[in-house]
Amino acid sequence: MKKLVLASGNPGKLREFGQLLAPFDFEVLPQSAFDVPEAEEPHITFVENAIAKARHAARLTGLPALADDSGLCVPALGGAPGVFSARYGGEPKSDARNNEKLLADLAGVADRRAHYVAVLVLMRHADDPQPVVTEGEWHGEIIDTPRGGGGFGYDPYFLVPGTGFTAAELPHEEKNRFSHRGKALAQLIERLRLGM
Ligand code: IMP
Numbered sequence: 001m002k003k004l005v006l007a008s009g010n011p012g013k014l015r016e017f018g019q020l021l022a023p024f025d026f027e028v029l030p031q032s033a034f035d036v037p038e039a040e041e042p043h044i045t046f047v048e049n050a051i052a053k054a055r056h057a058a059r060l061t062g063l064p065a066l067a068d069d070s071g072l073c074v075p076a077l078g079g080a081p082g083v084f085s086a087r088y089g090g091e092p093k094s095d096a097r098n099n100e101k102l103l104a105d106l107a108g109v110a111d112r113r114a115h116y117v118a119v120l121v122l123m124r125h126a127d128d129p130q131p132v133v134t135e136g137e138w139h140g141e142i143i144d145t146p147r148g149g150g151g152f153g154y155d156p157y158f159l160v161p162g163t164g165f166t167a168a169e170l171p172h173e174e175k176n177r178f179s180h181r182g183k184a185l186a187q188l189i190e191r192l193r194l195g196m
Pocket of ligand 1: 068069070085086087098116151152153154155167179
């Protein structure tokens with residue numbers, strides 16, 4: 001099996017990527033197994049941060065690397081929280097504070113549209129001039145009263161049109177199927193099927 005390092009310390013992502021990429025002969029290993037410290041994410045676009053993370057992991061391990069970056073974008077707020085989604089309400093990061101700030105920013109705003117974005121980057125090596133880049137979006141709208149106990153982050157306030165449910169009310173498998181991450185991952189798998 002070919003080793004692939006995941007530029008993340010999230011055990012849920014490691015399990016999910018590991019299962020989905022096993023049929024392509026990839027053994028997905030966490031960057032912590034190689035003592036890779038978290039990369040800087042200094043950029044204001046998802047794709048730049050995902051590339052920075054993948055390049056950092058590939059450079060320090062000498063292996064192909066996979067990175068993801070994701071967040072929530074609200075057009076009425078100029079795309080915010082965007083790449084600052086995890087820490088929108090300040091440090092230390094807190095979903096409750098992030099949601100509180102999002103609702104305060106949207107007070108009195110009629111346009112409640114929002115979409116999640118996920119970008120995946122697969123680099124064959126640190127100097128790869130043509131990494132595989134895929135992107136998924138999941139569109140919805142922000143409501144004022146939270147609903148549901150599943151998901152994480154902004155999910156209790158993210159209403160999925162046509163379902164009547166928030167992302168936090170959807171069963172796990174259903175969220176994975178429709179979500180930004182699910183779509184980006186499906187595209188990545190398609191690219192691997194075509195030989196990258
Ligand atoms: P990361 O890419 O896993 O670091 O996620 C960045 C941040 O975006 C998270 O901390 C959440 O605030 C937000 N986010 C990304 N994906 C989701 C999602 O599926 N549901 C809720 N929030 C999300």
